[in-house]
Amino acid sequence: MMEKSRRSFLKVAGIAAVGIGAAPAINFAASDSHGSAQVAKAKNEEALHAHRWGMVIDTNKINEEVAEAVRHACHKAHNVPDFNHEVDEEKFPNTRPVNHKQEIKWIWEEHFQYAFPDKEDEFLAEKFQHLPFLVTCNHCKQAPCVQACPTQATFKREDGIVLMDYHRCIGCRFCMAACPYGSRSFNFRDPRPFIEETAAAFPTRTKGVVEKCNLCAERLALGQQPHCVEASEGAIVVGDLEDPESEVRALLNEHYSIRRKQSLGTEPSVYYIV
Amino acid sequence: MSKNMIIAGLAVFVIAVLSPFWFNMATETQAAPKPELLGKAKAEKKCVLDKYEMRANHMSLLDEWRDSVVRDADRKYTGTNGHTFNMSLSTGENSCLGCHEDKAKFCDSCHEYASVSPYCWECHTNPKEIE
């Protein structure tokens, strides 16, 4: 039985290996559309372009109603879960009670001393003491979250938007530690039971990934304005900061504006006209 | 242990280890399901890629599409057959589900047969389910 020599065993093994290896090569040669010469990927014609997307918020035009409309429009369109929403027991049985500290928010309002904690002022003008300031991701030019992410799931796109790839995110939350503005939220649990009405045009997220404002990249790609802009009654303008002819640049030229924690060098792209 | 016992034991082992196959043969048809083409897909008969290539590679195609959309802001895909599609799984008319309307009859029919449960649907909403 054991007369077969090592050499003849190796011969047979070698031929078998060549045979197994040949199959995928033959498959590849036989298939007719592996040439990428004709495959093309392009942007939509109607897409809006910019070298550096930025946002100008005119705080004089914001009041409680506008702020709430903006928040609602953004969160609804992007399927951001609302932990105050009563869960549909039939669809989602045995849903555990919520922990409101684990909430998710993309854009929300804060009072001056929280939005600009580095500008605390005992003698702050009366008008600003109770004004709602809308805060969201600043899509920083030097984003610390982009620097921190170990998988490039958080990255800065060519046009300046800091975007998230929810497929690649491992949920390490380093980006959340890195963000100096508290703009990011983590899905501690499956968000679906808390979405009142699922918007079909945008996916939801799943548990275990971080999310934040995406400057409505999906809307800009269709030539449309971000939801916050549309709901803000003219208070929020989004445009190309590096285009001297853009509306945002005109606004910045005319009015003095401030940004959050600008001394950190993150170069936020969200400006507040005060 | 006698020779007979060993052979008998081996036979029992082989039968036991192949039991999933016996079970499947007894309870199901052997033919793989044909995903149903509905709506626009049936009418248009234009595919993103050749049928066999789609079946084998749709996962990596979707992966490629995602990187194009999210990282490069490119959303239009023109395949080798000249037709243009929207690089999206579930949103918009020219997306996968926009043409192949019913996830249950198209996607799930093969996935269930192959015992594959991709987690796409944890995030990507199925238009039919929402309505």
Add this chain to the structure above:
Amino acid sequence: MLEIAIKGSKTYWLWIVFLLAVMGAGALVYVDQFMNGLMISGMSRDVSWGFYIANFTFLVGVAAGGVMVVIPYYLHNYEKFHRITILGEFLAVASLIMCLLFIVVDLGQPTRMLNVLLYPTPHSMLFYDMLVLNGYLFLNIVVGWKVLEAERNQVEPVWWTKPLVYLSIPFAIGIHTVTAFLYCGLPGRGYWLTAILAPRFLASAFAAGPAFLIILCYLIKKFTKFDPGWEAMQTLSKIVCWAIIANLFFFACEVFVVYYSGIPGHKAHIGYLLFGYHGYNMMVPWMWSALILMATGAVFLIIPKLRNNKTLLPITCGMIFIGAWIDKALGMIAGGFAPSPLHHVTEYAPTGKEIIISLAVYATGFLVLTILYKLATTVKEEVRG
């Protein structure tokens, strides 16, 4: 060599079974976390890192502390440490395994953890952390194993263990520096954004690691026939002494800088930890206990009569270990996240489930440590006859 680990006394087996039971309980709770998400933890939108990362940070320090026995023996031929270098290396192995486990249980999408390897990102500190932690783990396993095997066979260790040992020294400093760099490079977190964070991490590591090693030496002397050597333990205690004083000094420097300059953004965090902030004062008793434990431990170690007291020493080491743990694990995380970047405060305490999972990780580390120490002590008993 592993067959040594399956021969042991009744006490040994009871301990192993106990550890396995804790690991089993934690595994069950982890299934809940894996299926339902990190909602089972006490973490929140404002405090996005909690008990898991806290323990990870502390244990990286304990792993680095092993270098405090390697440097004197391998670089300076300090013979008294000859018998215990293996104990330091194996402690590093067990600590690193716990570190990696804590990272895994903390991830929101653990099945995707290989993305860190698939998409290497040289500008991210977590990328380097992954490299140096795994590298140091590999070095210690290989070196420890080869050296122990050589001792068992009564030969010199194979030649390439020497360069690996030398390599493990900068790696040890490296693991804790990189871990500190995770924190101290973030512009938005005032408590962490300080150049002294890496030195402080190393100081408390060089106190906690050897302190724990001393306690382990006591246990080894009690439960096995191997005597690590009282002189070695005395030298270690002197190392702990100066390391913990350095840690306290660095903390004092932080307190001075923050309070003398008075910058609110920085003051807020240490203020929150030591005195409370706007009524939020959960951490105050913990921080003061830590400072008292570490300071008292330092005093007990400075005074020779107390340091050399065989009954008092393990208690002192325990105090220092616990004090350093509170300061580095709890204090570091709580101080970093409260107040939040918007100056709100959300306090954090781990939930029961989080604690069970953490205990299971510790049990896993202790299991590895027990097995490795069983190997080391049995081989040494064998060799010494």
